[in-house]
Amino acid sequence: MDSGAVMTRRNDHHEGHDDALARAVARCLFEDDTLDWNGAFVAARRILGVSVRDAMPSQARVRRHLEALEEVRLGAEEACLARRARVVRIVEVLEFVRFVLEPAEILVVGLLAQGVVVGPLEVHVRVLEGRSFQGLFDQLESVGIKEVSASSTVGPLGRFESVRFDSDGEAFTLTRIPQGHCAITHERNLVTGKPIAQETLETFSQFFASS
DSSP, X not given: OOHHHHHHHHHHHHHHHHHHHHHHHHHHHHHOTTOOHHHHHHHHHHHHGGGGTTOOOOHHHHHHHHHHHHHHHHOHHHHHHHHHHHHHHHHHHHHHHHHHHOOSEEEEETTGGGTXXXXXXXXXXXXXXXXXXXXXXXXXXXXXXXXXXXXXXEETTEEEEEEEEEETTEEEEEEEEOTTOHHHHTTBOTTTOOBOOEEEXXXXXXXXXXX
């Protein structure tokens, strides 16, 4: 057997293991929506054992299997309604943030801005101008969001004030973009400087309302 055929068989072997692990991770996430990526991968590897020791499927592959599994188990219509309800909960939090901070705009960036609402996600949001985050802490606590932490996001475009918190099982990271930095950060990843998907809160919510 020539080396090309051996390599093909080896690649097919790894591909099969990747897909088996991706399916198992998707099942773990479907059965326990409190799991994050690490927890789901650990649980799936424990179930499948050494056969997937070297497998490393992408999160995108897992999401495809999870989306298909949701539609099989719940039905396509119920799965769509569940995703829409998830978006509604996210939008409600962000509308509250808008009410408190009165920003010029709220932008949703990253996977959510690409329309991805399956599997573990971090809600990355940019708050353009508006009031200081300091006033947000007490207001979030008043609606039951207790653990709010201050941090910063640093990259080639500068250092930006951020806050992180969890609400209804979703992890939020809000980053304030001050006046004068809106243009240079437009559709740019603040950590890497590379292009990133970005939508206004209105566009984001309307897209899912009509989907």
